[in-house]
Amino acid sequence: xxxxxxxxxxxxxxxxxxxxxxxxxxxxxxxxxxxxxxxxxxxxxxxxxxxxxxxxxxxxxxxxxxxxxxxxxxxxxxxxxxxxxxxxxxxxxxxxxxxxxxxxxxxxxxxxxxxxxxxxxxxxxxxxxxxxxxxxxxxxxxxxxxxxxxxxxxxxxxxxxxxxxxxxxxxxxxxxxxxxxxxxxxxxxxxxxxxxxxxxxxxxxxxxxxxxxxxxxxxxxxxxxxxxxxxxxxxxxxxxxxx
Amino acid sequence: xxxxxxxxxxxxxxxxxxxxxxxxxxxxxxxxxxxxxxxxxxxxxxxxxxxxxxxxxxxxxxxxxxx
Numbered sequence: 316x317x318x319x320x321x322x323x324x325x326x327x328x329x330x331x332x333x334x335x336x337x338x339x340x341x342x343x344x345x346x347x348x349x350x351x352x353x354x355x356x357x358x359x360x361x362x363x364x365x366x367x368x369x370x371x372x373x374x375x376x377x378x379x380x381x382x383x384x385x386x387x388x389x390x391x392x393x394x395x396x397x398x399x400x401x402x403x404x405x406x407x408x409x410x411x412x413x414x415x416x417x418x419x420x421x422x423x424x425x426x427x428x429x430x431x432x433x434x435x436x437x438x439x440x441x442x443x444x445x446x447x448x449x450x451x452x453x454x455x456x457x458x459x460x461x462x463x464x465x466x467x468x469x470x471x472x473x474x475x476x477x478x479x480x481x482x483x484x485x486x487x488x489x490x491x492x493x494x495x496x497x498x499x500x501x502x503x504x505x506x507x508x509x510x511x512x513x514x515x516x517x518x519x520x521x522x523x524x525x526x527x528x529x530x531x532x533x534x535x536x537x538x539x540x541x542x543x544x545x546x547x548x549x550x551x552x553x554x555x556x557x558x
Numbered sequence: 559x560x561x562x563x564x565x566x567x568x569x570x571x572x573x574x575x576x577x578x579x580x581x582x583x584x585x586x587x588x589x590x591x592x593x594x595x596x597x598x599x600x601x602x603x604x605x606x607x608x609x610x611x612x613x614x615x616x617x618x619x620x621x622x623x624x625x
Contacts, residue, residue, distance in 0.1 A: 349624065349625055351624065351625035352624055352625055353624040353625070438624075439624055439625075440624055440625065441623055441624045441625025442625070443622075446621070462621070463624060464620070464621045464622055464623055464624050465623050465624050466590075466620050466622045466623040469620065471619060471620065471621055484621070486599065487592050487599065487619060487621060488592050488621065489599060489601070490601055490602055490603075492589065492590055493589075500590075500622075500623075501590075501622060501623055503623050503624075508624065511624075533619065535565075535619070544565075544566055546566070546617065549594060549597050549598060549599060551599055
């Protein structure tokens, strides 16, 4: 067990964590793909929980339009690499953890090579091509993948576990959308990204602790209605990725 | 009118309404959504061909955005 246990005292009280669970968190390796609206809260809460090895994958720099939701960055960091800024802040926030950065754009080959070093991957991305790419890479690498997305005042979340042959992202979207869709198209509010990014961190923590997660299920959060709904996900027959 | 369940809630819909008609009348842009009809994810090209029937279930999911 590591030195500064006092900072984890409140979560050590949780019956699902305790000292044994905290040790699992210290030993865990979680990769977050995307250090933006979803990635900022996901990374922050993984670091806060004491997840010992965090990978961070983002090739982008900070833009002014990021600042309504990407809470790791400030106006003083405009134009700078997100990965480097996030690493510095997260390791300062929790000196117990180590952050490894990957500041190049993922491709099929690099994703597979990186994913095999992690226990859990979090999809905190903002576009379909990258989501398809990491879904396939996670399946090929047999690494659990937590997927989240936000749009206007809604959020959505699911967890894919290749070793249990659960439904995958391509079961949900068997046909790739013909147009590029990102938060630039629909709009995004920081508070909604904060909720879904936090839920993604929670899913990763639950996976590490061996707790119930959203496998074969999808959680839909509607901010306008104040509702969370969980529904079963259908595994698609003849899915190219998970069959 | 027929009753269908949409995203967990019952809705009254005119007879002979296709999924595409339903989305349009509810101001849902079909671009970027995925539609599950009676527990089967349907191909986007089929949404104008499938006519809703009494008791059908629809789930309209939008896994978009995040950065």
